[in-house]
Amino acid sequence: MHDTEPIAATSGQPSAEPGVRLIRNFIDGEYQAGERWFDKHSPLDNTLIARVAEAGRAEVDAAVQAARTALSGPWRSLAVAQRVDLLYAVADGINGRFDDFLEAEVADTGKPVSLARHIGIPRGAANFKIFADVVKHVPGECFEMVTPDGTVAINYAIRRPVGVVGVICPWNLPLLLMTWKVGPALACGNAVVVKPSEETPQTAALLGEVMNAAGVPRGVYNVVQGFGPDSAGEFLTTHPGVNAITFTGETGTGAAIMKAATNGARPVSLEMGGKNAAIVFADCDFDAAIEGTVRSCFVNAGQVCLGTERVYIERPLFERFVAALKEGAERMRPGRPEDIGTGIGPLISQDHRNKVLSYYREAAELGATVVTGCGVPEMAGGLREGAWVQSTIWTGLGDDSPIAREEIFGPCSLVMPFDSEAEVIRRANANEYGLATAIWTTNLARAHRVAASIEVGIAWVNSWFLRDLRTAFGGAKQSGIGREGGVHSLEFYTELKNVCIKL
Numbered sequence: 001m002h003d004t005e006p007i008a009a010t011s012g013q014p015s016a017e018p019g020v021r022l023i024r025n026f027i028d029g030e031y032q033a034g035e036r037w038f039d040k041h042s043p044l045d046n047t048l049i050a051r052v053a054e055a056g057r058a059e060v061d062a063a064v065q066a067a068r069t070a071l072s073g074p075w076r077s078l079a080v081a082q083r084v085d086l087l088y089a090v091a092d093g094i095n096g097r098f099d100d101f102l103e104a105e106v107a108d109t110g111k112p113v114s115l116a117r118h119i120g121i122p123r124g125a126a127n128f129k130i131f132a133d134v135v136k137h138v139p140g141e142c143f144e145m146v147t148p149d150g151t152v153a154i155n156y157a158i159r160r161p162v163g164v165v166g167v168i169c170p171w172n173l174p175l176l177l178m179t180w181k182v183g184p185a186l187a188c189g190n191a192v193v194v195k196p197s198e199e200t201p202q203t204a205a206l207l208g209e210v211m212n213a214a215g216v217p218r219g220v221y222n223v224v225q226g227f228g229p230d231s232a233g234e235f236l237t238t239h240p241g242v243n244a245i246t247f248t249g250e251t252g253t254g255a256a257i258m259k260a261a262t263n264g265a266r267p268v269s270l271e272m273g274g275k276n277a278a279i280v281f282a283d284c285d286f287d288a289a290i291e292g293t294v295r296s297c298f299v300n301a302g303q304v305c306l307g308t309e310r311v312y313i314e315r316p317l318f319e320r321f322v323a324a325l326k327e328g329a330e331r332m333r334p335g336r337p338e339d340i341g342t343g344i345g346p347l348i349s350q351d352h353r354n355k356v357l358s359y360y361r362e363a364a365e366l367g368a369t370v371v372t373g374c375g376v377p378e379m380a381g382g383l384r385e386g387a388w389v390q391s392t393i394w395t396g397l398g399d400d401s402p403i404a405r406e407e408i409f410g411p412c413s414l415v416m417p418f419d420s421e422a423e424v425i426r427r428a429n430a431n432e433y434g435l436a437t438a439i440w441t442t443n444l445a446r447a448h449r450v451a452a453s454i455e456v457g458i459a460w461v462n463s464w465f466l467r468d469l470r471t472a473f474g475g476a477k478q479s480g481i482g483r484e485g486g487v488h489s490l491e492f493y494t495e496l497k498n499v500c501i502k503l
């Protein structure tokens with residue numbers, strides 16, 4: 001998968017360039033070229049790091065066909081315990097090649113190595129283990145009924161895989177978010193065709209090697225590389241051989257995919273955008289609230305769907321909190337992924353940087369007070385060509401401004417004061433998104449009250465991005481449809497069949 005050695009140009013394959021990888025599709029257990037090649041540039045300095053084989057209709061067809069064939073092959077007849085063993089082997093395989101995954105994830109995203117080492121890669125392995133455990137331990141249901149003739153019937157439910165699952169992934173946490181879907185899909189006995197983001201093709205491709213080494217039958221895990229519209233994403237989501245589609249990405253894309261899924265009335269699971277609020281009460285543990293809010297606003301350069309872009313602070317704490325948040329933001333030094341002092345990496349691409357910078361300009365035009373940032377950091381040498389933006393805090397705008405309403409997906413937050421619990425609940429909820437919130441308070445009763453009242457899929461109290469993978473995960477309102485995690489994933493990746501036996 002990772003060709004860095006000089007390779008003779010063959011038809012349809014770019015000639016070798018030093019340091020430029022060729023990333024291919026993974027179909028039926030083999031790496032394959034595509035219809036054409038597209039370029040992948042480093043977010044750090046905009047250098048070309050890979051040429052990626054874009055799957056056309058033919059490759060998507062082949063991948064779906066391979067998955068369908070796998071469903072009627074040895075994969076189908078594996079006992080749950082055998083499937084569980086294979087998934088454990090996949091998890092071990094990821095851990096065994098930890099440094100390769102780390103290198104691939106960091107190359108694609110430019111994020112700090114420390115971040116990928118602690119979140120992205122370990123969760124890649126954990127996502128296989130946890131769902132292996134879920135299917136191993138999940139109980140079934142059984143009901144006994146009295147029949148009209150006075151005898152008895154028993155009903156029991158068995159779970160069957162939904163079939164071929166199309167998995168459409170974003171770029172912000174590539175391995176974590178891809179395996180978050182592939183783990184449960186395979187644990188339930190499905191076969192998958194994954195379409196990674198065009199910005200992050202590498203870890204999904206590398207996982208093919210791990211699948212082969214673990215002994216996962218060919219065709220169970222397939223990867224088609226490419227873009228969305230008129231490319232692999234659209235070809236996959238409109239393909240009649242795909243039985244269900246699971247998606248993570250922007251709300252607008254989710255809506256397009258939902259439309260595609262109506263053809264054939266196929267189920268979708270959609271994890272989409274957010275505009276998440278942090279709510280900081282004056283009675284909070286100040287240091288914990290600052291530490292958590294700096295993380296939730298700026299980690300991964302703000303490119304976390306669960307991240308905070310609106311911070312509501314109870315008025316008596318406002319000035320002090322803003323000052324400490326500014327200090328925390330300014331401590332997140334931008335730099336190379338491998339440098340120990342690097343706190344923040346670049347955005348994923350020049351396009352995304354243009355989008356984020358357009359919000360920076362808009363905030364200034366709207367009269368926001370810039371507490372820190374709102375521009376481009378001075379980077380040295382080649383890094384000047386990278387997709388860097390400054391960590392940014394604004395005050396002085398209200399809930400109605402686009403800066404408070406729209407998802408920016410960058411390292412920036414609008415900070416606003418509030419005066420009462422009822423007011424902040426109303427304001428936090430006055431947004432079309434409903435993904436996550438972080439509530440900072442030492443008042444237990446208030447914590448329960450506010451958590452219950454905020455319209456989100458996950459409400460953290462005195463923490464952020466603390467994940468127990470057995471819990472339900474998903475978004476409310478425009479942030480998502482459906483819940484995954486633990487046994488909830490089984491609702492999407494399996495179909496219950498009821499067997500009724502008259503005794």
Ligand code: NAD
Nearest residue numbers: 169170171196197227228233234249250253271272273305
């Ligand atoms: P995106 O929606 O632009 O792209 C996601 C994927 O969809 C990519 O693989 C893309 O190629 C594909 N795609 C685009 N158009 C398509 C189409 N018409 N048909 C089929 N596939 C198509 O999202 P992104 O920019 O990669 O990721 C950032 C977004 O993802 C943010 O909005 C963020 O909030 C969201 N996100 C949500 C969660 C969550 O759990 N709710 C997690 C991570 C990211």
Ligand code: 6OD
Nearest residue numbers: 172173180304305306467
């Ligand atoms: O932790 C997870 O399972 C998950 N889906 C996280 C999403 C992060 C969004 O960027």
